Amino acid sequence: EDQVTQSPEALRLQEGESSSLNCSYTVSGLRGLFWYRQDPGKGPEFLFTLYSAGEEKEKERLKATLTKKESFLHITAPKPEDSATYLCAVPRAQGAQKLVFGQGTRLTINP
Amino acid sequence: DGGITQSPKYLFRKEGQNVTLSCEQNLNHDAMYWYRQDPGQGLRLIYYSQIVNDFQKGDIAEGYSVSREKKESFPLTVTSAQKNPTAFYLCASSMSGAETQYFGPGTRLLVL
Numbered sequence: 001e002d003q004v005t006q007s008p009e010a011l012r013l014q015e016g017e018s019s020s021l022n023c024s025y026t027v028s029g030l031r032g033l034f035w036y037r038q039d040p041g042k043g044p045e046f047l048f049t050l051y052s053a054g055e056e057k058e059k060e061r062l063k064a065t066l067t068k069k070e071s072f073l074h075i076t077a078p079k080p081e082d083s084a085t086y087l088c089a090v091p092r093a094q095g096a097q098k099l100v101f102g103q104g105t106r107l108t109i110n111p
Numbered sequence: 112d113g114g115i116t117q118s119p120k121y122l123f124r125k126e127g128q129n130v131t132l133s134c135e136q137n138l139n140h141d142a143m144y145w146y147r148q149d150p151g152q153g154l155r156l157i158y159y160s161q162i163v164n165d166f167q168k169g170d171i172a173e174g175y176s177v178s179r180e181k182k183e184s185f186p187l188t189v190t191s192a193q194k195n196p197t198a199f200y201l202c203a204s205s206m207s208g209a210e211t212q213y214f215g216p217g218t219r220l221l222v223l
Contacts, residue, residue, distance in 0.1 A: 004153070032210055043117075043201050043214035044154075087153070091210050097142055097161065098169065099212060101153035 002027040002092045006102035013109050016077050021105045023088035024070040033071050034099065035064050036087040044087055078109045113138045115215035117202050122220045124189065124196060132187045132218045134202030141207035143185035147171060148199040148217075157200075160185055161207065189220060197222050 003026045013019055025033065032051050036044035048057045050066040057064050061082060063074045073086055085106045089099040115136045124130045136143065142161045146154040156169030160179040174193025179185055185204075189196045199219050203212040 034211065036214075041199075041217070041219070043115075043217045046211060046213055049211055089154075097205065097210060098156055098159065099154075099210070103151065103153045 002090070002100045004088060004090055004100050004102040006086075006088060006105050008105060009103070010106040011108070013075075013078055013107070015079060015109055015111050018074070018076045018078070020075070021073040021086055021107070022070060023073070023102055025088075025090045025100075027090050027100070028093045030068075031091045033066055034089045035071070035073055036089070038085045038087055038104070040085075047086075075107070078107075080109045080111050083107055083109045115202060115204055115213060117200075117215040117218050119218060120216070122218055123223050124220060125223050127191045129188055129190050130220070132189070132200055132202075132220070134185045134187065134215060136183055136185075136202075136204045136215075138204055138206075138213065139182075140204035140213075141182070142205045143179070144203040144205075144212060145169075145175070145177065145185070145187045146201040146203065148201060154201065157187065196220055 005024050007022045035047040038044040048064040053068045055066050061076050065072050085104040087104045089101040092098045118133045144159040145157040148154050155171050157175050158177040160166035166177050166179050176188045199217050201217050202215040205212045
């Protein structure tokens with residue numbers, strides 16, 4: 001069964017304290033992995049798509065990496081405005097336009 | 112300014128009532144999706160449509176219905192058969208053949 005697991009469920013950091021969020025997946029024939037940011041009461045905002053192991057993408061303080069079994073979202077020197085829930089998703093093996101989402105990591109950055 | 116709009120932002124449903132959530136996109140995307148989000152759970156797919164006048168059930172379609180009469184519009188009706196409708200509903204769209212989905216701002220449905 002296609003599955004996505006994110007850890008930790010919640011993470012609290014001090015401003016400037018770097019860390020990583022994990023997204024592990026079980027889907028055969030991976031056709032991409034997506035990262036989204038979601039603020040409370042709003043729709044998810046697209047961040048990155050990764051397609052192959054070893055690929056990396058960066059945006060401001062965020063860097064996403066991909067291996068054959070998991071993806072990491074590294075956050076470097078975070079600021080309070082980086083506080084949000086981060087979601088990852090992968091296309092299903094059957095029906096690639098249908099995404100399987102993880103439950104998200106709720107990130108809080110304290111000033 | 113391209114994007115996805117959802118209305119209303121908040122919607123209240125009375126017992127036995129059907130309600131319709133609106134989703135419009137001006138991204139010229141072929142595919143559109145409806146998801147439900149509950150606290151502590153990932154997004155769950157309700158219905159999706161890859162082309163006008165065609166749509167398929169997702170994982171939790173019971174108690175919901177959709178239509179796709181126009182490329183830019185994909186309304187979702189929450190029927191009285193949906194016994195636990197309180198949730199945050201998200202509409203998304205993607206280009207045909209591509210898989211990056213872009214989301215609207217969401218509608219929060221509450222039961223009176």
